[in-house]
Amino acid sequence: MGEIELLALYWTVCGPAEAHVGREWSLFDWRDRCAEAARVGFKGIGLWHTDISHQLETSTLAEMKRIFDDAGLTHLQVEFLADFFVEPRQPARKESDERRKLLFDTAAAFDAHHIKVGNIPGTPCELGQLTESFAELCQDAARTTRASVVYELMPFDVNVNTLDAALELVQGAGQPNGGLALDTWHMGKLGITPGDLKRIPPQYLKWVELSDGQYQNMPDLVDETVNHRRRPGEGEFDIPGYVEACQEIGYEGPWGVEVLSAEQRALPIDEAFQRAYDTSLAQFRAGVA
Numbered sequence: 462m463g464e465i466e467l468l469a470l471y472w473t474v475c476g477p478a479e480a481h482v483g484r485e486w487s488l489f490d491w492r493d494r495c496a497e498a499a500r501v502g503f504k505g506i507g508l509w510h511t512d513i514s515h516q517l518e519t520s521t522l523a524e525m526k527r528i529f530d531d532a533g534l535t536h537l538q539v540e541f542l543a544d545f546f547v548e549p550r551q552p553a554r555k556e557s558d559e560r561r562k563l564l565f566d567t568a569a570a571f572d573a574h575h576i577k578v579g580n581i582p583g584t585p586c587e588l589g590q591l592t593e594s595f596a597e598l599c600q601d602a603a604r605t606t607r608a609s610v611v612y613e614l615m616p617f618d619v620n621v622n623t624l625d626a627a628l629e630l631v632q633g634a635g636q637p638n639g640g641l642a643l644d645t646w647h648m649g650k651l652g653i654t655p656g657d658l659k660r661i662p663p664q665y666l667k668w669v670e671l672s673d674g675q676y677q678n679m680p681d682l683v684d685e686t687v688n689h690r691r692r693p694g695e696g697e698f699d700i701p702g703y704v705e706a707c708q709e710i711g712y713e714g715p716w717g718v719e720v721l722s723a724e725q726r727a728l729p730i731d732e733a734f735q736r737a738y739d740t741s742l743a744q745f746r747a748g749v750a
Contacts (some may be wrong), residue, residue: 465745468536469498470507470670472687473720473737476730477677480687481581484517489730491525497734502742504715505536505574506708513539513567522570525530529571530578536715539568539608540577546586548596553584567607574715575668576602577642579613579621586620592633594706599636611642612670616650616682624653624660631665640667643707644719646674646690649698650682655706655744663711668735673698682732688723700744716741730733
């Protein structure tokens with residue numbers, strides 16, 4: 462087993478912010494986030510679109526990249542783009558196109574690992590149209606950045622909430638820079654087992670996130686998803702099993718740590734980074750992985 466490269470994703474290490482409601486941008490300084498990531502062993506970090514916009518009120522992408530480089534970090538995740546498949550001239554599409562430019566520019570400035578997209582709002586779209594739009598999005602991204610465009614499979618997506626639909630999407634789009642993002646939280650909640658993942662052609666598995674939780678849904682699944690996830694190894698999901706399945710497909714990393722948890726966000730910055738790193742790295746030592 463070679464070196465395990467982990468990314469501290471935005472919602473895991475942003476500190477006290479409100480996921481998807483209210484103030485989403487981080488009170489933790491970008492320089493401090495990069496320094497803490499490097500201190501504990503992370504090789505990269507994540508940026509959420511509203512935090513990028515907030516930082517750009519007082520900084521530039523070039524300055525942000527310099528701080529990232531000075532910390533010795535390598536990989537950046539850029540997220541999140543939704544509604545790219547909505548008909549042009551619709552308000553949601555106008556907002557999506559503006560965000561698309563922000564994310565593409567950020568990915569280009571950092572030579573980001575990937576741009577994460579999907580359907581958090583749950584906007585309906587026929588799968589054929591979604592596939593065409595995803596292909597167009599990948600082609601558009603390739604004009605600006607070498608970053609992959611990864612579509613995240615999740616329960617809230619009324620169009621792509623099964624592995625079959627996800628594979629139909631990325632294979633139908635057929636873009637070299639396009640693929641799937643798998644989050645072990647969503648896999649656990651959708652009943653997709655580690656064994657199921659072995660159906661994914663290796664060229665389409667482009668990103669994996671680690672997050673733990675419980676199989677039984679809380680009364681409010683949205684609240685559970687953004688406030689009650691657990692660090693890898695602290696819940697019921699078979700995180701080592703998912704890791705091993707992805708490695709068997711041929712995925713070599715890097716790996717993201719995606720723990721949307723009110724308890725995690727309440728931690729001091731040093732503890733937030735340290736606990737996320739330690740619990741996640743342990744999953745690679747927990748089995749034959």
